[in-house]
Amino acid sequence: MTKVVAPEGDFTVTVVDLGPAADAAAAVSAATALVPSLAGLTIEETVRPAATDGWDERTTSYFEVPPAQNRFALAAAYRRGDRWVVLIADGSQATLGKRGAALGTMSASLRPAGFVKEDFSGKKANPLTPERIEALKSFVRSGMDQLKVPGVGMALIEGGKVVWEGGLGLRDPRGKAPVDAHTRFMIASNTKGMATLLLSTLADEGKLQWDQPVTALYPSFRLGSDAVTRSVLVKHLVCACTGLPRKDVEWIIAGRATTPAADTFRQLAATQPTSGFGEVFQYNNLMASAAGYLGGHLAYPKLELGAAFDRAMRERIFAPLGMKDTTFDFAIATKGNYAAPTQVGLDDQVEVFDQTFNSHVIPYRPAGGAWSSAHDVAQYVMLELNKGITPSGKRLVSAENLLARRAHNVRDGEDSWYGMGLSTRRRYGLDFVYHGGSMAGYKSNWYALPDSGVGLVLLTNSEDGNPLIEPALRKLVELLYDGRDEAAARLAAAGRNVASGRHTLRDKLTLGRAAFDALGLAPRYRNAELGDVSFSTGAKGEAMVTFGELSGPVAVQRNPDGTASLVGTGGHVFGFDVLVGKDDQGKRTLTLRDPQHVYIYTEG
Structure with a gap:
C-alpha cells in the first residue's frame, strides 16, 4: 500500500495493490477497509470508464458525504487479469480544488506493469480521405x-x-x-x-x-x-x-x-x-x-x-x-x-x-x-x-x-x-x-x-x-x-x-411541493456578495428558486447526516445545490459552496 498526502495535510491518495478479488465491488470493499477515514461512508454511485491503457476493467465509485463536511471521497478500481489495484482519494474539497490536476495525473498514469503505450512518433499520418x-x-x-x-x-x-x-x-x-x-x-x-x-x-x-x-x-x-x-x-x-x-x-x-x-x-x-x-x-x-x-x-x-x-x-x-x-x-x-x-x-x-x-x-x-x-x-x-x-x-x-x-x-x-x-x-x-x-x-x-x-x-x-x-x-x-x-x-x-449520473441524482431527490414546504424555509434570503434568493410557485405547482436573474425548479435532497439540501432540477439552476440550515442566532440559512469558497445566505 502506498500513501501520498497533500502538503495541506487534509487530502490523501492511497494506492492498494490488492491482488485477486471476486469482482470490482469486492476489490473496493477490501481496499477501503484499509483506510479508516472511510469507515461509515457508503457508495453513492459507481461508473465504469472504458478499459484502456492496458487494463481489462475499470470502475470508479463515489462515496456519499454530508455536504457540510466539504469533503470528496472516491475509490477507483483497475483490473489486469485476476489482479486488482485500487486508488482511493479522500479529503478536503478545497485542497482538491487546488490540487485536482495532480490527482488527475496520478490516476491517469496508473498502468499495469509491462504495458507499452502507443507511439506514433515518426509515423506518417494517413490522409483524410x-x-x-x-x-x-x-x-x-x-x-x-x-x-x-x-x-x-x-x-x-x-x-x-x-x-x-x-x-x-x-x-x-x-x-x-x-x-x-x-x-x-x-x-x-x-x-x-x-x-x-x-x-x-x-x-x-x-x-x-x-x-x-x-x-x-x-x-x-x-x-x-x-x-x-x-x-x-x-x-x-x-x-x-x-x-x-x-x-x-x-x-x-x-x-x-x-x-x-x-x-x-x-x-x-x-x-x-x-x-x-x-x-x-x-x-x-x-x-x-x-x-x-x-x-x-x-x-x-x-x-x-x-x-x-x-x-x-x-x-x-x-x-x-x-x-x-x-x-x-x-x-x-x-x-x-x-x-x-x-x-x-x-x-x-x-x-x-x-x-x-x-x-x-x-x-x-x-x-x-x-x-x-x-x-x-x-x-x-x-x-x-x-x-x-x-x-x-x-x-x-x-x-x-x-x-x-x-x-x-x-x-x-x-x-x-x-x-x-x-x-x-x-x-x-x-x-x-x-x-x-x-x-x-x-x-x-x-x-x-x-x-x-x-x-x-x-x-x-x-x-x-x-x-x-x-x-x-x-x-x-x-x-x-x-x-x-x-x-x-x-x-x-x-x-x-x-x-x-443523471439517474443517481434523480433517485436522491424528493420531487413535489410537499417535501419543499415541509422544510419551513424563509421566503427570502440574502448574501452580501451574491444578492437575494427567493422562492415561488411554477406553472405546474412546483417549487421554484431564483438566484438574482437565474431561476428554475428545485427538489429536496436528504443528506446522510440528516440535513436537507435544495437541488436545482432544470432551467438556469440545474445542478445548483444549497444546504438548508440555521446560524448561531437561530436564523435560517442557505449555504452554497464551490471547492474553495463558502457563501451563506441568511433569511431576511
Missing part, C-alpha cells in the same frame, strides 16, 4: 445519439486547408433547421487563446513584454496584497499558474450583462492566491478577462475597457483571419443562424433554455464570451498550425510570440501543460495544442496536431457535449495512425456514465 472523413462524421453522429446532443458544428483541417466543414444535427431540437459550417455557437473559454493572440500581436509591436509587470502597463491593477500585485507579470494573467482559485460563483449569480468591464479588476483586487506561483494548476477566469482587457487598453487606451477589447479583437484578430461569423455581441449572435443551448433534464428529455445565464459572461468576455462557427474557428486553428500565418498567406503574428503561448507554465495533467490561454499535450508520441470551452448548453474544443498538420473543431449545443469530444479526438487519431480500436468503447462508456 472522403472515407475517413465520413467515418469520423458517423462516429460523431453516434455520439450525438447516445448523449442526446442536438447539433454539432465540425471542421477538419489538413495540409493548410479545410478539407471538410459543416454541421450535424439541428440548431434547435424544437425545429428542423440544420447546423451548417456558419452556425454560431458560444465558444466560451476557446475565447482565451484568441485573446492571448491579441497580446502576441502587441508583443510584436513592442507594446508589452511577457515578463513585464502588469502594473507597468496598467497601474491600477491589484491582486490581493501589494506584494502579490508587484509579482504579477503579463504572462501570469493567462497561465493558470498564479495560485488564484476559481471564483466564478460571484459573476454567475451576482453578475449582470450590464456590469461594466472594470468589474474584473474590482474582483481581482479582493482575491488572494491560495497556492504559490507555478506550484499548481488553478484555472481562473477573472485573470484571463484582465489579460484581454489589458490588450484592448494597450491597443486603444482612450476607449472604455470593453469597447477597446471588442475593437481590438475585431480589427486585429477576427477581420485578418476572415472570421465573419465571430462576435461578442449577444444580440447579433442569437439571431438567424445560431444554435440554441440545451440540456438533458432528470426526465431524460432535451430542454432548451434562454441565454440569461450565458449573458452574465459579457462583462468578463475575454475569458469566454465569444460566439463563433466551425468555419471561423477553423481559420484560427490554421493560424496555430501555420505558426502565425493566416490562411490567406499573410503573417499576422510572429512565430516567436505565437509559440510563447505554448510555454509549459504549469502541468495540468499527465504529459500535459497549460501555457497562455491554451494547453499542450504529448500523447501517443504526438504533440497536441488545444483548448476547450464550456458555458450553459455549449461545450466545444479545437485541436491542432502539428506532427501531421491536422486540425479538428467540434462545437456542440448541449450541456452533455463534453463526453463526445475526447472520444472523437481518439477516433481521429485511430483514423490517422491506424491506432487501437478504443474510441467506440470510450464513447459508449461516456454515454452510460452520463445517464447513470
Whole structure:
C-alpha cells in the first residue's frame, strides 16, 4: 500500500495493490477497509470508464458525504487479469480544488506493469480521405445519439486547408433547421487563446513584454496584497499558474450583462492566491478577462475597457483571419443562424433554455464570451498550425510570440501543460495544442496536431457535449495512425456514465411541493456578495428558486447526516445545490459552496 498526502495535510491518495478479488465491488470493499477515514461512508454511485491503457476493467465509485463536511471521497478500481489495484482519494474539497490536476495525473498514469503505450512518433499520418472523413462524421453522429446532443458544428483541417466543414444535427431540437459550417455557437473559454493572440500581436509591436509587470502597463491593477500585485507579470494573467482559485460563483449569480468591464479588476483586487506561483494548476477566469482587457487598453487606451477589447479583437484578430461569423455581441449572435443551448433534464428529455445565464459572461468576455462557427474557428486553428500565418498567406503574428503561448507554465495533467490561454499535450508520441470551452448548453474544443498538420473543431449545443469530444479526438487519431480500436468503447462508456449520473441524482431527490414546504424555509434570503434568493410557485405547482436573474425548479435532497439540501432540477439552476440550515442566532440559512469558497445566505 502506498500513501501520498497533500502538503495541506487534509487530502490523501492511497494506492492498494490488492491482488485477486471476486469482482470490482469486492476489490473496493477490501481496499477501503484499509483506510479508516472511510469507515461509515457508503457508495453513492459507481461508473465504469472504458478499459484502456492496458487494463481489462475499470470502475470508479463515489462515496456519499454530508455536504457540510466539504469533503470528496472516491475509490477507483483497475483490473489486469485476476489482479486488482485500487486508488482511493479522500479529503478536503478545497485542497482538491487546488490540487485536482495532480490527482488527475496520478490516476491517469496508473498502468499495469509491462504495458507499452502507443507511439506514433515518426509515423506518417494517413490522409483524410472522403472515407475517413465520413467515418469520423458517423462516429460523431453516434455520439450525438447516445448523449442526446442536438447539433454539432465540425471542421477538419489538413495540409493548410479545410478539407471538410459543416454541421450535424439541428440548431434547435424544437425545429428542423440544420447546423451548417456558419452556425454560431458560444465558444466560451476557446475565447482565451484568441485573446492571448491579441497580446502576441502587441508583443510584436513592442507594446508589452511577457515578463513585464502588469502594473507597468496598467497601474491600477491589484491582486490581493501589494506584494502579490508587484509579482504579477503579463504572462501570469493567462497561465493558470498564479495560485488564484476559481471564483466564478460571484459573476454567475451576482453578475449582470450590464456590469461594466472594470468589474474584473474590482474582483481581482479582493482575491488572494491560495497556492504559490507555478506550484499548481488553478484555472481562473477573472485573470484571463484582465489579460484581454489589458490588450484592448494597450491597443486603444482612450476607449472604455470593453469597447477597446471588442475593437481590438475585431480589427486585429477576427477581420485578418476572415472570421465573419465571430462576435461578442449577444444580440447579433442569437439571431438567424445560431444554435440554441440545451440540456438533458432528470426526465431524460432535451430542454432548451434562454441565454440569461450565458449573458452574465459579457462583462468578463475575454475569458469566454465569444460566439463563433466551425468555419471561423477553423481559420484560427490554421493560424496555430501555420505558426502565425493566416490562411490567406499573410503573417499576422510572429512565430516567436505565437509559440510563447505554448510555454509549459504549469502541468495540468499527465504529459500535459497549460501555457497562455491554451494547453499542450504529448500523447501517443504526438504533440497536441488545444483548448476547450464550456458555458450553459455549449461545450466545444479545437485541436491542432502539428506532427501531421491536422486540425479538428467540434462545437456542440448541449450541456452533455463534453463526453463526445475526447472520444472523437481518439477516433481521429485511430483514423490517422491506424491506432487501437478504443474510441467506440470510450464513447459508449461516456454515454452510460452520463445517464447513470443523471439517474443517481434523480433517485436522491424528493420531487413535489410537499417535501419543499415541509422544510419551513424563509421566503427570502440574502448574501452580501451574491444578492437575494427567493422562492415561488411554477406553472405546474412546483417549487421554484431564483438566484438574482437565474431561476428554475428545485427538489429536496436528504443528506446522510440528516440535513436537507435544495437541488436545482432544470432551467438556469440545474445542478445548483444549497444546504438548508440555521446560524448561531437561530436564523435560517442557505449555504452554497464551490471547492474553495463558502457563501451563506441568511433569511431576511
